[in-house]
Amino acid sequence: MDVTLLGTGGPLGLPRPDCPCAACAVALGPDARAATALLVDGTLLLDLTPGAAFAAARSGHSLSGVRQVLLSHPHDGPAVEVPAGLPQPGRVPDGRELTLLTGHRVRALAMDAPGTGYAVTGPDGQRLLYLPPGAAPAGLDGAGEAYHMVVGDVVGRPDALARLRLAGAAGPATDVIAVHLDHDVPPGRELRRRLAAAGARAVPDGATLTVGVYEDVPDVPRRTLVLGGARSGKSVEAERRLEAFPDVLYVATGGTRSGDGEWAARVHAHRERRPGSWRTAETCDLVPVLAQDGPPVLIDCLSLWLTDAMDAVGAWDEAEWAGGGERALRTRVEELTAAVRESRRTVVAVSNEVGSGIVPATASGRRYRDELGRLNAAFAAECEHVLLVVAGQALALRG
Secondary structure, X not given: OEEEEEEOEOOOOXXXXXXXXXXXXXXXXXXXXOEOXXXXXXXXXXXXXXXXXHHHHHOOOOOOOOOEEEOOOOXXXXXXXXXXXXXXXXXXXXXXXXEOOOOOEEEEEOEOOOOOEEEEEOOOOOEEEEOOOOOOEOXXXXXXXXXXXXXXXXXXXXXXXXXXXXXXXXXXXXXEEEOXXXXXXXXXXXXXXXXXXXXXXXXXXXXXXXXXXXXXXOOOOOEEEXXXXXXXXXXHHHHHOOOOOOOOEEXXXXXXXXXXHHHHHHHXXXXXXXXXXXXXXXXXXXXXXXXXXXXXXXXXXXXXXXXXXXXXOOOOOHHHHHHHHHHHHHHHHHHHHHHHHHOOOOEEEEEEOOOOOOOOOOHHHHHHHHHHHHHHHHHHOOOOEEEEEEOOEEEEEEO
């Protein structure tokens, strides 16, 4: 079963008409995208968008063989005038299945937002799932067979991919194609980087893909360290890397601070930002967490872990530091990095980058800065992917 993506952009296309934003300004040439529409084996058209006939011609196809046009967007009629020769667009009711004379079977899936999703099974048995913009499947029971290809709004609804993975509807070999691409993410390298973290990819308008044929599905790095300064966006970046995966364990190393309203507000903001399916553990005992098998783990952050470790070994007292505290801290760091090395879990860790600022005025501040630099370097050595976040922009240092 072949799928030609006549468009891969959001409903208004990319760049959006008359939009002055930076993403639209650079969405030129191969990064420009028409509204998403899929042509399946030349006979089934999923979504009718402006210029579909010209898009098909540019990709070397014709719409003359289309026998069925189905709409996924949350409206009842076609978005544009129906070109001559095309059947009137329609919509399959949720839960119902339509069988075409060509042997294709199309089942409509209920969404958690307005719109209709379509599961298409080709005559060869290959299975494609197409989701409308801003929507995720509703009512997945966790016992499904993995689709060979999923085409959906990976950027806007990464949790939809997480639900599919949890239900077994998307597996390691599922080719995940991002469509409905809008100006939320700058096109080009940044888009590719974010999609790769979710195990997905984008293709240019007009690309023809064969469902079920193995593609170079991006490998999700098993261990990632995200560095950055205060309010740089490092925690958001770390959370973004795992939001397309289910059952993430969020390990908060900051603990609770009784009576500190500002700290409580920070913790609340972090919790509100995280997907509801994630679990939270408040602990600095990271080695047992990393030793266990389980879902991906996000550690936020190593700098607070270091504070706890330095408190435990008496690092702030010169006598204790010289009498064994320094050696004890080195042992703790070695145990942590060894646990990261041996862990079978997907790990994303956050840490502060403080070595580029002013020299701390106190001896304890300088000691903390130096030890955090050593910890970051040791942890990064065990990671396939290391990022530095500056002003909300993630720079890949490794991977």
